[in-house]
Every structure is written in structure tokens, then in C-alpha cells.
Amino acid sequence: MAQKHTQTCAIASALNIFGDRWTLLIIREAFYGTTRFGDFLKNTQISKNLLTDRLGRLVEDGIMERVEFADRGTNFKYALTEKGLALDVVMVAIQQWSEKQIYGAGNEPVLLTDRSTKAPLQELRITNATGDQISFADVDFAPGPGADKHARARINEIDRSDTEDPT
């Protein structure tokens, strides 16, 4: 997890932060309410040195904060920042994909429910500006204001004249 992608790409940049085996698991724990080094260690089975490294990076990247309790000695709290909390959608997306595509209906290990009603969440849906659900095949890509030369070139190549046989 030290080598980084250099592409100007939202996915690549995100992977520079959590593109490894442990980081999202730590963030899952944080969403479950875990705040202490020892608890992350116990609940994820990560090894100590890696946990130190990953928490350090998460703090560097602004995903978590290390809060000291001035009066409580060697006792810290790791908490998600706003930037980290904004990953909730990503977590739910992965959770729902995994439930459906890996475990299958009836085998879900964890259920996400609305706290007040205890009813399951709706599935996330990709929607266009008017709120209609669309499939990813209906999504188009365009270079944005932050695209550099390479990114622009790559995106302009995308044509998705779908399923074209190379005949």
C-alpha cells in the first residue's frame, strides 16, 4: 500500500486511499462504532504493525481523526471525520452487492435496517437528474474540469459502441 496510482481518475485516487485488503475493514469497524486501537485489532484480526500503519494513513488522508483524552493517559480514540463518514454510501453499496451477489438472499450475515422502523434499507439505485433509475449502460463519460491531458485523451477514447465484435 505504499505505491500509488498516478492517473487522474476518481477511482484510482480512491484506491490510493482504500485499495488494499484492510483499510475498508477498518472503516467498517469504525462505522460499527469501534474507536480504540485494541478493538480494531481484535475485531479485524489485522496485525499490530499494519494497524498502526493503516490508522496513520487514514489520519493523514483525513478519513479518521486521532483524538487524545488529555487526562486519560495512553488512551486515544480514532473517529471518522466528515470525509470518512461520507463513505457510508460506498459501504452500503459494497454491502448490498456482496449480500446479493456473494451470499444470496436468505444467507446474509448482517442485515442493515432503519433504526427507527427496523425495516431493511432500500437498495441503492443509480438515478438521472429527474430521479429515474438508469442502468450503467445508460451512463456516459465526459472529461471534467479537472481532467489533465492523459485523462482527457483516455475519456475521449471511450465510445462504448457497446459489445462491438472486433470483426
Place this chain on the structure above:
Amino acid sequence: MAQKHTQTCAIASALNIFGDRWTLLIIREAFYGTTRFGDFLKNTQISKNLLTDRLGRLVEDGIMERVEFADRGTNFKYALTEKGLALDVVMVAIQQWSEKQIYGAGNEPVLLTDRSTKAPLQELRITNATGDQISFADVDFAPGPGADKHARARINEIDRSDTEDPT
């Protein structure tokens, strides 16, 4: 990427498939319409041996298919399966998080738009059964039918008596 998580957990299981630096980038390319070994190589900058490995795993895991053109020699096509296509929501979730939290408004490298109207997509939202947007703080966890002993114990520990100071 050979060692795997053993927890019965949707997130951990998903990470066993794409919890590394390259796999989601390959899947991004696939969503962009890339199908050929050489094109994945060129567009991701991954090294050959790793690409071979990752594509092999993706096929094993049922995310992609390797289609042979009987008549076209050493020419194959890697295509997303239904299971792979279902990752569209995950990709959009990561894309939107990254745009907003890493690049920031006005610096997006790529814009996702609705193909027919060219208008940007809506942001994904977490909604409860009645369709109201809720925050992740309103989400509750319960052991599902597929929870094993460990998972059940872990989930029952989750209380999220939020932000409790260990005072």
C-alpha cells in the same frame, strides 16, 4: 491478494474479490468498454503478470468472462458478467465520493452523465423502506440468517450508543 479474510462479513467477502490496488481499476476499464488484454494493460499501467493473475481471479470469481472467438486466433474478449455489472452501484458510489471528497467541486476529472439527456447523475442516497433519505447514523445492524457464531457475537456487541466518551 492471495491471503483471504475468513470473517463471515459482506464487506470482508467483497474485499477478498476486489480488495487490492488493481482489481477495481480493471473493472473500471471494463465499464469503460475495454475488453482486450492489451487494452487493459495500456489503460491501467498494471504489469503483465499481475494482469494475467487478476483477470484469472475475476473469471474464477464470476465477475468477468473470457470469451474466445473460435475463428480469431489468439484474440479473446474479457467481459463483465451479470455479477460484475452489478458492481455499477459500487463504482458510482466510489466515483461520487472521490469527486466530492478528494477532487472537490470544479475539479472532477470525469463526469458521469445520463446518456440521453447529458445531465449529471443524481448522488446516490441511502434510503429507508419508505424511500426517505437517512444517514448512516440511522442504520442499525442485526445478525442475518447467514450469520455464524462469531458474526452473531460481533454484531450483537454493536451498540453504537454513539460517541460515548469512555469517561
Place this chain on the structure above:
DNA sequence: AATTTTGGTCTTGTTTCGAGACCATTAATC
């Protein structure tokens, strides 16, 4: 004063990665 808890660091062997050399099959070109 001794022990425990917390949150680490350091060391060592193993695994994975990254870069490039090399290779086999088929297709195109001369």
C-alpha cells in the same frame, strides 16, 4: 511498589509485486 492496560515499535521470515526478458500461436505481408 508491583501489575495491568493501552498503544505502540522492531525484527525476522514469507509473500506479493513490478519490470522486463522470453515465448507460442495465429494473422498479415512480401
Place this chain on the structure above:
DNA sequence: GATTAATGGTCTCGAAACAAGACCAAAATT
């Protein structure tokens, strides 16, 4: 029909990252 190019790989080797556990320092508890 022989030669060259394109495609999709495999193999090797040094570098980086990981995993497990020994060790450690400060503060809190007994």
C-alpha cells in the same frame, strides 16, 4: 511459402509489503 507483427501470455529476479511475535514505555489500577 517464408518472414514479420500482433496478441496474450509465462518465467525470473530483486524490491516492497505483509504477518507474527518479541519487546517496550507511559499511565492507571491494585
